[in-house]
Amino acid sequence: MIEIHGLSKTFTDRRGDTVTALDDARLDVAENEFLTLLGPSGCGKTTLLKCIAGLVPYDSGTIEIDGRPIQGPGPDRAMVFQNFALLPWASVVDNVAFGLRLRGVARAEREERARELVATMGLAGFEKKLPGELSGGMQQRVGIARALAVQPQVLLMDEPFGAVDEQTRRLLQEELLALWEEQRPTVVFVTHSMEEAVLLGDRVALMSARPGRVAELVPVDLPRPRARGGGPDRSGVYAELTAYLWDRLREMHEEHRTVRTGAPA
Amino acid sequence: MIEIHGLSKTFTDRRGDTVTALDDARLDVAENEFLTLLGPSGCGKTTLLKCIAGLVPYDSGTIEIDGRPIQGPGPDRAMVFQNFALLPWASVVDNVAFGLRLRGVARAEREERARELVATMGLAGFEKKLPGELSGGMQQRVGIARALAVQPQVLLMDEPFGAVDEQTRRLLQEELLALWEEQRPTVVFVTHSMEEAVLLGDRVALMSARPGRVAELVPVDLPRPRARGGGPDRSGVYAELTAYLWDRLREMHEEHRTVRTGAPA
């Protein structure tokens, strides 16, 4: 469904220095697939998502959705932003209803849908608050609700659960999966948690840094619903997969990092 | 060393509604202790940290450091902000050197220290970039480096590793522990990861939401250096502790949350 070929993107900063965020990246995401994306910080995950969203002009390559090259942003896609990007002047409900409003949904209907999602996100009672009056995790959930509200065919999520606690994260994961089962959007989901990547994804895409490209695609052959223990325990397959991902990422890391390592023990 | 008694803080928003972020919270942190803080999103962790930092005026209660009530912010404390709070006009190095500059450290010296820390954070080569030219995880690491640069007695860290990948997180954890062993600051460290809380903390403080207060203090009686498997495997004690934390937090969660739960499986 999403086909990306030879995608390259170089940023030039104000002093003329260049950073190559994406270099000849390729990725295919099937219709209704839930793809999770793992990679070291700064490898180009956000850039890739923004390219798919049609927000960032890229230097070369093609991005096609259903066989048609994308022309900027479209109503088929919605994105959850890593930095939330909430409108500071709009209340929680208005922020969540933002996409619906742009689509011309009538006031009563969009407010109802927004309120419902706000409650789903565990933010009932905060409907009228402004983003500046929320905690970090609450803001993040508003951003998620906003994207879910428009029921897109393609859902682009950039570390959507990074700022919430484990319990909330689990609940939100369940919510997201339930929604995915119901509406079957294609999801590209960036995360730093290998457990999360395995729990949610049909496949896990591993990105490498500089050159930023998809280094490996790992299929997750586990039946859904994927049972998860009540606690942090994990079944063997989980552990195996996450251990594999862990090793692969560490290899990539060691190739590229210049971190002065303490004893990695 | 840090003694907090009966701390209460209520926010009043523009419409006169109130949210009680902290209600009669109490917490003692010993000298040189590494305390980790876990709690549901929106329970008041950031507010508590900002109170200790002397940034937020509170309604009642006392915060004493070494027996003296705090008078606003002081050079003994440094904070890593959840939303990074980088100066958008200053380069990475200048951002990291910000605290040093305020303390009157000479240019050459502060730049050297900043560059060193930038490299430690895995950002070598990005010294002259502006925050707007960095990825989310990179920005977060700049914020950490800035706090470490001033070598404070009290280090207040608000989800400092939330936006970086697992590998980087591990490296940064090692770096932080090494620094802590060396300089012995008192650390209050907010995290959403129970593994991280147990790995780093001498004690884990569990916060409950509404009323926001410290519900329980869990000592982590594990010797340091705490070995961690090369992968996601964990020793029995770890698993036990994290499982305990997990249960406690879920209990709190269930008391307070109104999330429309899907099947919690």
Add this chain to the structure above:
Amino acid sequence: MTRLNARLPYQILTFALFAAAWELYARARGGLLLPGFFETLRATGALLAEPELWRALYVSNQALVLGFAIALALGIPLGILLGRFRTLERYADVWLNILLVTPMAAIIPLLVMWTGIGLTSRTALVTVFSIVMVIVNSRAGVRQVDPSLIEMARSFGAREREIFTRVLLPGALPAVMTGVRLGLGRAVTGMVIVELLMISDGVGGLILEYRGLLKAPPLYATIVIILAEALLLISAARWCERRLTHWSRTTATRANLAGSPK
């Protein structure tokens, strides 16, 4: 209310200082053209009872209201456009600067030629006086909007028009309102100047009359009344500003200035 009360002592203090300085200076150095504070106060009271004043205010304010409304209706969108479209800005900037610096006395003959000496030219002049302030500040406001919000809006399918109304305008509003305050001040000046130089039917006529007769107290009384009107309008704009941009208190330092940690 508490805020009002907190400010009041300072306002009273500075007003007392101001009045005393005025009175003392006028007594020491004042002549025919510089009345004392109390003299002016008395004359203001007397003038307020004159129906002529109210008629003059009515006449003058027609141009003010119309002219300023046009300045807002044109200036805000134009400022936002300039902030948004670089190319447009580069071409329009010169003219904006020219508009800013051209002494209005010089364009009055041209205005008379084009639009006669009726309400139209007075209105046009008020607009010309105030619009630059609105445009320049609206443009500066747009530059302060977080670009990731534009990105976000685009990702939800916002067209350019919607980016304007839903992102740029609200985001720039604090700066726009600063421009509105400045513009209001200039519009009132314009209202007076146009009458001094052109058709002096309203308050400008009063000023010319009292000045020509060297009647300093009513002259300054007229000016006091005009300034009072301007201040009233500016406070009204402030009030609207606070209502429209209350959100900025959750993001801007202003909110924190009142108190610091105990």
Add this chain to the structure above:
Amino acid sequence: MSALRRLPAAPLSLAAGAMVWEVIGRAAGVSFFPPLSTVLDRLGEMAADGALLASVRDSLLNLLLGTAISLVAGIVIGVAMGRSRRVEAALGVYVYALLTAPSLVFAPVFFSLFGAGRGAVVAVIVMYAVFVVIVNTAAAVQAVPAHLEEMARSYGAGERQLLPRVVLPAATPMIMAGVRLGVGRAVTGMLNGEMFIAVVGLGHIVTEAGGSFDSASVLAVLLIVIAVALVAIALVQAADRRLTRWVPQTAKGAQGK
């Protein structure tokens, strides 16, 4: 559009304006709106005279003094008003009153304070320019993101360090907008001060020519004034661009693709 972007905008735009002026001036054929060529001829005559040069020099000195005072005073007072509610409460009314007050009000006061010399003209320039700078600076300072100030205070920044390290940089875009307006107003103030109190410098020429229906001379002087202003504002904008390079672009067409 992309072709337009590469051309030097200001000269092109001015040239177009000049052409329109010439055409309308010729077509209208009225004495009070002579075509540009006539005005330029007159400007040449005046320049050849030499008196013009002296006037311009004199006016420029006034402008320089007045602008410098306005910017320094405007930013200092504006910051004080932006940072302190008390100062704002104490001064706000006067700032807005003086912003509005027509220069006619000041004329007798300055006249009695400074006589009809340079002092009065400089004072008029300051009166014209300073309040715009104050208002914009105050608003800019109040809009500084709270989290940045919080961060700086957590590192022990006092008011003295907060201002140069956080408040002023963050407020720069709006302050510069005010400076731009202020410099523009200063140029107007220069001419008006020379017209409405003491009749000297360029104001003298305008008054003289205006009294004898000599539109060409009036417009010639205006051309000089506008040229001065454009140069002054260009300097401001160059400074602005340098100082606010960090501001992430909301404008379209700012970068390549």
Add this chain to the structure above:
Amino acid sequence: GTDAGTTSLPGGKLSFTVAVTEPDITAVPVLAAADAVRRQGHDVKIVELAEPELAIEGLAQGDYAISAEATGPALSAIDQGAPIKIIADVVANQWAVYGKPGTGSCTDLRGRPFGIFSEGAVATAMSKDWVRATCRGATPDYLTIGGSDVRAQALAAGEIDATPLEISDAVALESTGRADRVTKVADFAKTLPDVHPQTVYANADFLTEHREVSQAFVTALVREHARINASANHLVRLVHRYLPDEDPEDVPRIAARYRSRKLFDAAALTPHNVQRTIDFFARADVIDPGLKAKDAADLSFVREAAS
């Protein structure tokens, strides 16, 4: 601005200031007179001001010794007790009402826009006086237009039907090729010959303390006027010297017209016409009635100069 005040120099000479307001052709004899005094060794400074009110303020404060412009504000100031005296004439009544072609009399202006300067200005007062006297209840629609050039342009552009103009304005209007679009409706020089709208006035203390210098100034002024009346070319020369920016084509025509109508006569003031001028301004509500010519003017200098 006390630095501009009168001071004595060694050798019995004097340093003082003459203030002029936007000098036009009528003021050049005053400037020439100041030069004549300067040639006697005194230090005479010239200040150009934008408004007559500022000059009068300076006179009242003693910053300036002598000034010359509109009589109305001076009388207002004198009426309010300012130490100012009228000492000579600048130019006799030169005002006339000009109207659209076809405007024959005041009655044609009934309800039509009539441009006036502000209340209190002499031309306004004279126009209203004229309307009262000749229109029998038919009043035009007065439009106050502050700037005299704006007024002239408004007339030429047909925005107003009539307005009072000075000779130089009228000539300038003619020379811009629009003379055929206006016609003279009334000539105040003929109907109100005793009103002297522009006079020379001085600080009263200056006059008593420095009689000789004051006398020298007035004498020089009278002599300049006499020379102009002998030859209009003298005025042209003066204009060329003092107002080099003035349009060289118009000046001879304006000068000729002033001369032919004998408008320049600094010594023309008498107790009688000063009183008539005062009465006129009182009638026009510019000053309160009751001011006496001997309190407002010191005509001893012009008498001395004329003898």
